[in-house]
Amino acid sequence: MKEKGLLIVLSGPSGVGKGTVRQAVFSRPDAKFEYSISMTTRKPRQGEIDGIDYFFKSREEFERLIAAGKLLEHAEYVGNYYGTPVDYVKQTLDSGKDVFLEIEVQGAKQVREKIPEGLFIFLMPPSLDELESRIVGRGTESVELIHNRMDAARREIELMSLYDYIVENDNVDLAVDRINAIVQAEHLRSERIAGKYIKMLEVK
Amino acid sequence: MKEKGLLIVLSGPSGVGKGTVRQAVFSRPDAKFEYSISMTTRKPRQGEIDGIDYFFKSREEFERLIAAGKLLEHAEYVGNYYGTPVDYVKQTLDSGKDVFLEIEVQGAKQVREKIPEGLFIFLMPPSLDELESRIVGRGTESVELIHNRMDAARREIELMSLYDYIVENDNVDLAVDRINAIVQAEHLRSERIAGKYIKMLEVK
Numbered sequence: 001m002k003e004k005g006l007l008i009v010l011s012g013p014s015g016v017g018k019g020t021v022r023q024a025v026f027s028r029p030d031a032k033f034e035y036s037i038s039m040t041t042r043k044p045r046q047g048e049i050d051g052i053d054y055f056f057k058s059r060e061e062f063e064r065l066i067a068a069g070k071l072l073e074h075a076e077y078v079g080n081y082y083g084t085p086v087d088y089v090k091q092t093l094d095s096g097k098d099v100f101l102e103i104e105v106q107g108a109k110q111v112r113e114k115i116p117e118g119l120f121i122f123l124m125p126p127s128l129d130e131l132e133s134r135i136v137g138r139g140t141e142s143v144e145l146i147h148n149r150m151d152a153a154r155r156e157i158e159l160m161s162l163y164d165y166i167v168e169n170d171n172v173d174l175a176v177d178r179i180n181a182i183v184q185a186e187h188l189r190s191e192r193i194a195g196k197y198i199k200m201l202e203v204k
Numbered sequence: 205m206k207e208k209g210l211l212i213v214l215s216g217p218s219g220v221g222k223g224t225v226r227q228a229v230f231s232r233p234d235a236k237f238e239y240s241i242s243m244t245t246r247k248p249r250q251g252e253i254d255g256i257d258y259f260f261k262s263r264e265e266f267e268r269l270i271a272a273g274k275l276l277e278h279a280e281y282v283g284n285y286y287g288t289p290v291d292y293v294k295q296t297l298d299s300g301k302d303v304f305l306e307i308e309v310q311g312a313k314q315v316r317e318k319i320p321e322g323l324f325i326f327l328m329p330p331s332l333d334e335l336e337s338r339i340v341g342r343g344t345e346s347v348e349l350i351h352n353r354m355d356a357a358r359r360e361i362e363l364m365s366l367y368d369y370i371v372e373n374d375n376v377d378l379a380v381d382r383i384n385a386i387v388q389a390e391h392l393r394s395e396r397i398a399g400k401y402i403k404m405l406e407v408k
Contacts, residue, residue, distance in 0.1 A: 122394065124401055157405055161398040165389065178392055185369065185389035188382055190326065194365040197328055201361055 003196075005097040006186055007089065007115050008033065010179070011108035012123030013153035014077070015135035017169045019053075021123060022102040024176045033100035033183075034092045039065070042080035055085070072114060075106035078148065082107060098183065105156040112162065119186055121179060122163035126170040128154070207400075209297040210390055211319050212237065213305045214383070215312035216327030217357035218281070219339035221373045223257075225327060226306040228380045237304035237387075238296045243269070246284035259289075276318060279310035282352065286311060302387065309360040316366065323390055325383060326367035330374040332358070 010025075012018055026035055039055040041062050050056045057065075062081045066074055074083030082104050092099045101111065111118060125131035128150075135141060135149050160166060167178045186192070214229075216222055230239055243259040245266050254260045261269075266285045270278055278287030286308050296303045305315065315322060329335035332354075339345060339353050364370060371382045390396070 127404065154405060157401070160401060161394050163394050165392045166394045166397050166401060167392060178388065181385040181388040182392060184382065184385040188369045188371060188386060190365050190367050190370045193370050197361070197364060197370060200331065201358060 003096055003192070005034075005093040005095070005099060006183065007093060007111075007118035008098060008100045008179075008183060009108050009111055009118050009120045010100065010102045010123060011105050011120070011163070012169075013105065013125065013131060013156040014149050015131050015153065016123045016125045017134065017172065017175075018102050018123055020172055021169060021175050021179070022100070024172045025100065025179060028176065028180070032098060034097045036084055036089050036092075036099050036101050038101075038103060039071070039074075039083045039085060040080060042082070057081075073103065073107035073110035075104050075110075077104050077106065078145065078152075084111070105159055109159070109162070119165070119182065120163040121165045121167055121182060122160045123175065124157070124160070124166050124168045125153075126168055207300055207396070209238075209299070209301040209303060210387065211293065211297060211303050211305065211315075211322035212383075212387060213307065213312050213315055213322050213324045214327060215307055215309050215324070215367070216373075217309065217329065217335060217360040218353050219335050219357065220327045220329045221338065221376065221379075222306050222327055224376055225373060225379050225383070226304070228376045229304065229383060232380065232384070236302060238301050240288055240293050240296075240303050240305050242305075242307060243275070243278075243287045243289060244284060246286070261285075277307065277311035277314035279308050279314075281308050281310065282349065282356075288315070309363055313363070313366070323369070323386065324367040325369045325371055325386060326364045327379065328361070328364070328370050328372045329357075330372055 010018055010022060025031060025033065037051065037055055039057055039062065041057055041059050044050065044056055048054065059081065062083065065071055070086060071083040072086040072089055074081055084101055084103060084107065089099050108120060112120060131153055132150055135146055141149065165182050167175050169175045214222055214226060229235060230237065241255070241259055243261055243266065245261055245263050248254065248260055252258065263285065266287065269275055274290060275287040276290040276293055278285055288305055288307060288311065293303050307315070312324060316324060335357055336354055339350055345353065369386050371379050373379045
């Protein structure tokens with residue numbers, strides 16, 4: 001029987017740089033993850049492409065997919081839906097490949113309930129001031145929205161201990177190194193691979 | 205309060221190359237471990253130095269230290285005692301530094317009972333044939349002793365699932381990379397570091 005792939009869930013407060021870190025993870029030449037593209041009803045930001053960065057959907061389409069059980073998780077966040085199509089994730093894990101999800105904190109909680117053996121990584125800002133300046137620096141948000149996002153961020157950070165690992169995003173390259181070390185280590189856990197070696201003994 | 209160091213225990217069957225891997229771990233320029241030197245009653249092999257490779261002791265001295273509770277673990281293996289002085293390990297962990305133990309399988313079991321939160325890594329030969337040829341190649345053992353060691357190795361490998369991680373020693377450099385990834389990942393576990401980040405929120 002083929003060993004199942006690992007589900008790696010990267011989450012963290014809005015503005016912490018999840019998207020940037022995810023892109024950097026996948027830009028490494030030795031990246032061995034399958035990326036699960038999220039679905040959203042929010043408008044594409046400059047440069048974002050449908051089917052690459054996200055599947056961009058209307059509210060009606062999104063709600064139809066929720067009703068049909070086609071989402072592993074979904075959340076409404078600052079007025080928009082975000083979600084993860086379930087079929088792709090399950091098929092890819094079954095084929096033995098690791099799947100990398102970059103999702104919001106509300107969604108990560110739902111994935112934990114459905115796939116508790118997943119690997120949950122919380123991306124942490126070096127400080128709250130730094131987080132605020134990143135949200136402001138993005139330049140896409142009103143003052144009120146910035147306050148909302150900071151409040152949401154504080155609440156999200158409090159959920160941090162529900163995760164398996166905490167990775168500080170003080171530097172994108174270092175954050176990627178840490179994530180790669182976590183994934184490499186998890187593949188060496190004895191409960192995952194002892195069976196393979198025990199077979200080796202039986203052959204003798 | 206200072207975060208305690210990690211206790212890293214590298215073990216595995218006799219002949220798998222624990223000593224070679226341990227030396228390679230410590231020869232990396234970024235190695236951040238404190239090495240706990242073991243005590244033994246076996247005779248020094250060519251090139252081994254007292255107080256660097258091992259503390260070489262007589263049987264009488266060793267038994268006196270056991271009786272005085274001065275060993276974290278000890279084992280008798282192919283007619284010789286091996287053990288780990290306890291004071292150094294506890295003081296170093298308390299000071300916040302990681303301690304690296306390279307010990308026999310019997311001893312690792314005792315450490316697990318006393319320090320269950322340690323990080324236990326089982327070093328695995330790529331195959332039993334490979335293990336046998338390494339033991340033979342060492343050239344220090346009689347045919348009978350080689351048979352004894354292979355029997356012991358099989359029994360030791362069966363204990364593998366008591367460990368947290370399994371690292372194959374197909375290549376020393378790769379084995380060291382794997383060990384370093386495991387240690388880096390363990391330092392990012394949320395139960396270890398969430399407290400530090402929660403303090404950050406309280407400051408605001």
